[in-house]
Amino acid sequence: MAFFTIALFIGLFQFFDQWVFGFFEKNAPELIDQYWLIIILAAVLVYISIFEAYYKTQLNVVIPTFMREFLLKFLSGLLALFYFLNFISFEWFLRYTVATYAISLLLLIVILMFKGKMKFNFSIFQLEKPFIKEMMKYMVFIMAGAVGSVIVLRVDQLMVTGYLGTGINAIYVIAFFMGTVIEIPKRSISQMSDAIIANAFENERLDEIKKIYKQSSINQMILGSFVFILVVINLDNIYAIMPKGDEYSSGKWVVIIIGLSKLLDMAFGVNSEIIISSKHYKSNIYFVLILATLTVVLNMLMIPVYGLVGAALATFVSLFLFNLIKMIYIYYKLQFQPFSIHTLSTLFLSALCFFILTIVPQFSNPIINGAYLSMLTVIIFGLLMLFFKPSKEITKIIQPIRDKFNL
Structure with a gap:
């Protein structure tokens, strides 16, 4: 299904590409030059979505979340640093960015293989027609x-x-x-x-x-x-x-x-x-x-x-x-x-909490001030949640902190 979806996307893209690129031609002509990267990235993202869904059916959201929220962002940040240091050109920055998604997909597959969860079969052809119809x-x-x-x-x-x-x-x-x-x-x-x-x-x-x-x-x-x-x-x-x-x-x-x-x-x-x-x-x-x-x-x-x-x-x-x-x-x-x-x-x-943070004295150095305000946010917000307990689940998480400091 992923293969046919990608083929459909490429076909539709070919049909509408002049209209789509016409919208960007005046203010963003450089986007048109990256046509092939769009196709590759779209294909990779389709398969990433499939494997993320497979992880989710096993109630395992840690690995795909780590890939999406940490690994991809870390690699993107690293590539941005290389670009600003003139180690790579902007064109190669875009190519390597697409490559980071391909690496994420590969890791999702490899981890499944090591866990023994990567199995293929064609049991769909053994399913009854009414079920296939409903599923489709x-x-x-x-x-x-x-x-x-x-x-x-x-x-x-x-x-x-x-x-x-x-x-x-x-x-x-x-x-x-x-x-x-x-x-x-x-x-x-x-x-x-x-x-x-x-x-x-x-x-x-x-x-x-x-x-x-x-x-x-x-x-x-x-x-x-x-x-x-x-x-x-x-x-x-x-x-x-x-x-x-x-x-x-x-x-x-x-x-x-x-x-x-x-x-x-x-x-x-x-x-x-x-x-x-x-x-x-x-x-x-x-x-x-x-x-x-x-x-x-x-x-x-x-x-x-x-x-x-x-x-x-x-x-x-x-x-x-x-x-x-x-x-x-x-x-x-x-x-x-x-x-x-x-x-x-x-x-x-x-x-x-926000009002209190806006009236507290602040430092002129943005790094020190940022650390100071962040610490105050954690303390003030955490204390308010502890004492007023709007959520039982959140209270259970931060209760050990209260017990440790006898709050």
């Missing part, structure tokens, strides 16, 4: 939803490039990824909850799904709020340390708005996972289509008027409406929702 129908809906999700995640960057050029997009992309750091806790929680929710639906344990829904909401909100405060309170320090920080600091509000949009997305819990794992999975494609339409239209309206901030605002509004629609749908179909009184208390405690 499910795959088409899920694939369509996934394609829409990818478009939504990337379309703002592409439209910023088309409207404002690659130079401005560089500022936007860096700010965007600084904002998306906030959702790192969500990725691990979502990957682990997928299989558990699917199993609960299979065995009709709706109470368990309701519990997971609420737990994912409050725990993701707490973890996301902590990372959001940590990033935003240190923005000036980060830009002060960063090369050409004065230029990139124009993306400060992008970091804040994208961070808030990701925090909002986390607060709504595992709503997508619940819909995809339920018998109502077909409806997910309609939600994604609504989100894709909202994102494209809002970007078209806001980027020409508000520039970078307009793209960030478009993402915020789209994600809010997307999650609100899904929450209403789940409540209508299953009669449960993710929020509780602890949602309000977490909002208040996070706001209180």
Whole structure:
């Protein structure tokens, strides 16, 4: 299926490439020269997704998360350093970047082989036709939803490039990824909850799904709020340390708005996972289509008027409406929702922590100030969570610290 998907992508790309590249021809002509790299990267990413899904079915999210969140970022950072030191050209920087994804894929396969989990068979041909038909129908809906999700995640960057050029997009992309750091806790929680929710639906344990829904909401909100405060309170320090920080600091509000949009997305819990794992999975494609339409239209309206901030605002509004629609749908179909009184208390405690951090005295040295503010964030946020206990799970994690210091 991956082979046919890649072949389909190449065919469609060949058909639409003039139209696609025409959008970038004026402000980003250099993108057109990397046509073949796009094809190779797309193929590698397809197989990475397959093996990540295979790890997830074994409830093993540590290895794929390590590859995606640490190894790839470390290698990219290393390549960026080599480029800025003039060890490699920009063209080879792009080639080596694609190679890092290929290395990640190879490691995922090798680890499975060493664990004895890498087995091939053709048992699909022994399955009954009704099951294959149902499986194919499910795959088409899920694939369509996934394609829409990818478009939504990337379309703002592409439209910023088309409207404002690659130079401005560089500022936007860096700010965007600084904002998306906030959702790192969500990725691990979502990957682990997928299989558990699917199993609960299979065995009709709706109470368990309701519990997971609420737990994912409050725990993701707490973890996301902590990372959001940590990033935003240190923005000036980060830009002060960063090369050409004065230029990139124009993306400060992008970091804040994208961070808030990701925090909002986390607060709504595992709503997508619940819909995809339920018998109502077909409806997910309609939600994604609504989100894709909202994102494209809002970007078209806001980027020409508000520039970078307009793209960030478009993402915020789209994600809010997307999650609100899904929450209403789940409540209508299953009669449960993710929020509780602890949602309000977490909002208040996070706001209180941020307010305290804005009024404390600070150092002029950005490195010392960053370390100082980060330490204060950990202490103040941790103490507030310990004493007010909005989440039982978070309390269990930090309780040993309280016992050690007799707090």
